[in-house]
Amino acid sequence: MKTKFLLDPNITFLNHGSFGAVPREVFAVYQQWQRTLENQPVRLLGRKLPSELRAVKSALGSVLNANPENLLLISNVTFGLNLAARSLNLQSGDEILTTTHEYGACLNTLKYLAHKSGARLVQQPVSMPLKSPEDVIEEIWSGVSPKTRLLFLSHITSPTASRFPVAQLCRRANRAGILSIIDGAHAPGQLEIDLAEINADIYMGNCHKWMLSPRGAGFLYAGSAVQAILEPLVVSWGWNVDTPATPEMGLLENLQWTGTYDPSAFLSIPAAIDFQRKHNWINVHMSAQETLSRFLHRFSESFNIPIAYTPEADPYIQMAVLLLPPIKDPEKFQNQLWCKYAIEIPCIEWQEHQFLRVSYQVYNTEADLDRLFSAIEDLMPSFLTTSSHTKSGSL
Numbered sequence: 001m002k003t004k005f006l007l008d009p010n011i012t013f014l015n016h017g018s019f020g021a022v023p024r025e026v027f028a029v030y031q032q033w034q035r036t037l038e039n040q041p042v043r044l045l046g047r048k049l050p051s052e053l054r055a056v057k058s059a060l061g062s063v064l065n066a067n068p069e070n071l072l073l074i075s076n077v078t079f080g081l082n083l084a085a086r087s088l089n090l091q092s093g094d095e096i097l098t099t100t101h102e103y104g105a106c107l108n109t110l111k112y113l114a115h116k117s118g119a120r121l122v123q124q125p126v127s128m129p130l131k132s133p134e135d136v137i138e139e140i141w142s143g144v145s146p147k148t149r150l151l152f153l154s155h156i157t158s159p160t161a162s163r164f165p166v167a168q169l170c171r172r173a174n175r176a177g178i179l180s181i182i183d184g185a186h187a188p189g190q191l192e193i194d195l196a197e198i199n200a201d202i203y204m205g206n207c208h209k210w211m212l213s214p215r216g217a218g219f220l221y222a223g224s225a226v227q228a229i230l231e232p233l234v235v236s237w238g239w240n241v242d243t244p245a246t247p248e249m250g251l252l253e254n255l256q257w258t259g260t261y262d263p264s265a266f267l268s269i270p271a272a273i274d275f276q277r278k279h280n281w282i283n284v285h286m287s288a289q290e291t292l293s294r295f296l297h298r299f300s301e302s303f304n305i306p307i308a309y310t311p312e313a314d315p316y317i318q319m320a321v322l323l324l325p326p327i328k329d330p331e332k333f334q335n336q337l338w339c340k341y342a343i344e345i346p347c348i349e350w351q352e353h354q355f356l357r358v359s360y361q362v363y364n365t366e367a368d369l370d371r372l373f374s375a376i377e378d379l380m381p382s383f384l385t386t387s388s389h390t391k392s393g394s395l
């Protein structure tokens, strides 16, 4: 499968999670759209775009089990969260509930929102290793107070590569009258997503990570109850004070145009979906999970360090974290893995822990993990701190 991607064959790429990677045939479709655009810019942008985007939303809706009319195409999750969060009319004293596992840029958006509105941001600790889904729900829910207005959660977390039981939490939030926003940046393409079952008020996902589309392609799902409150983050042709949008006009469609842009990444989403269908993606998930599980056990036994997951939590699919013994200068560790061994993998500091976050995509093989293992064996001794041995047993 490696040859089906454009990745440099001389590197060990174990960081699909950050920015994805696009198969050759999907990239060819992307370039074809760019040529179509260049061939007659007005035909695509001025005439055909609305119907082409409707076709993209229909393809996306079928894999996400969502009504295409509840989907807005967005360039990325960061944009989606800004659009959603800044549409909310939070008041001083309101509370936004989230966890300690969220992505930094999204936390920044929530902090900005709290700062502007006077609301309080509550970051609920969720213990690592994750416990059972029921325990995780209780840990998160214990942060709810009568003032909670918004629940913001990752479906798959960035620093700890863990899956949260979002459907159960959205249901509970819904019953309590709390708005739910789910950050699905890592979920589409890594999980079978059923948006009807999750029933979040707002769910945002990236297609340019695990769904293998070109970068700049994501979606925002908004249930019909919340569509009316969404305001354009960028005011453009869709919004008109004299003729406000009505549900018949399609409330989300009115947010779609944000000024001139290149829609080629959006228009390539169906090709990425086809690629995954053609290559039987459920098997890709299962085999990645098994390979990662074997590797986590091998690493744990060899370095005498716990695995960051409990078996009952079953929280990872194609991305997992390896707990490291305390090391000096994790940034340098990551740089040396790249500079000395051509291994691209993020080294993450989270709370008092340090992790390597391994992404295992269809183009990876066990040989990539073997190379990582040998490189860590080589590098580790010069990075260990004096407390490494005493601390390594506690997560």
Ligand SMILES: Cc1ncc(COP(=O)(O)O)c(C=O)c1O
Pocket: 017, 018, 075, 076, 077, 078, 079, 102, 103, 105, 106, 154, 156, 157, 158, 183, 185, 186, 206
């Ligand atoms: C959990 C999570 N949320 C949001 C994002 C932001 O994605 P983007 O930069 O595509 O907006 C990321 C990026 O890695 C992420 O890991």
